[in-house]
Amino acid sequence: MGEDNKKYLIVGLGNAEDQYTGTRHNIGFEVVSHLAKSLNVTFSIDRLAYVARAKFKGRTLIIIMPTTFMNLSGKAFKYWMEHEKIAIENTLVISDDIDLPPGALRLRMKGGGGSHNGMNHIIETIGHENFPRLRFGIGKNYAQGYQVDYVLGRFDKTELSTIIEPALEKAVATIKNFVTIGIQKAMNIVNI
Numbered sequence: 001m002g003e004d005n006k007k008y009l010i011v012g013l014g015n016a017e018d019q020y021t022g023t024r025h026n027i028g029f030e031v032v033s034h035l036a037k038s039l040n041v042t043f044s045i046d047r048l049a050y051v052a053r054a055k056f057k058g059r060t061l062i063i064i065m066p067t068t069f070m071n072l073s074g075k076a077f078k079y080w081m082e083h084e085k086i087a088i089e090n091t092l093v094i095s096d097d098i099d100l101p102p103g104a105l106r107l108r109m110k111g112g113g114g115s116h117n118g119m120n121h122i123i124e125t126i127g128h129e130n131f132p133r134l135r136f137g138i139g140k141n142y143a144q145g146y147q148v149d150y151v152l153g154r155f156d157k158t159e160l161s162t163i164i165e166p167a168l169e170k171a172v173a174t175i176k177n178f179v180t181i182g183i184q185k186a187m188n189i190v191n192i
Contacts (some may be wrong), residue, residue, distance in 0.1 A: 010063045011064050013093060014096065024138040043065065050067060089131075093122060098147070098151065104173055105174060113129070
């Protein structure tokens with residue numbers, strides 16, 4: 001059986017352990033949690049990931065949050081893509097990005113992983129970087145040497161309500177555009 005072109009794999013990157021909940025590095029989890037909530041579906045634990053299945057405008061969305069550590073995200077990505085027979089262009093990986101200002105979103109067809117361990121592991125696992133990704137800016141407001149503390153820290157309340165919450169809504173809308181009108185049109189809308 002071939003790949004189902006109406007089926008999409010939406011992958012939010014993060015760390016599944018409780019102490020990482022709500023951290024900047026877990027914004028990928030936050031985005032897919034918001035997406036699942038907007039589609040009235042819930043996650044259940046499955047192989048290598050929390051998985052939610054949703055229908056949206058004739059599309060099937062397999063939404064996952066890998067339960068591997070961030071730097072092993074490629075295992076869950078590859079397993080679910082192959083298990084569900086989803087074409088690589090119908091996958092979307094959502095990650096945090098320190099090189100973008102907080103709340104800025106960038107949708108791309110392909111690209112390197114930069115300093116992001118999760119993204120780099122996916123590239124390493126599948127052997128190329130030609131897969132769609134949505135980068136969510138978390139900024140880099142930290143002193144030299146404090147990157148880990150910063151990405152594993154949390155947004156302050158003001159930042160959350162004024163910048164992050166609206167960006168989460170925009171990210172959900174972008175994912176819905178990606179699966180319905182395609183990456184090119186979705187990029188034209190979000191990459192302003």
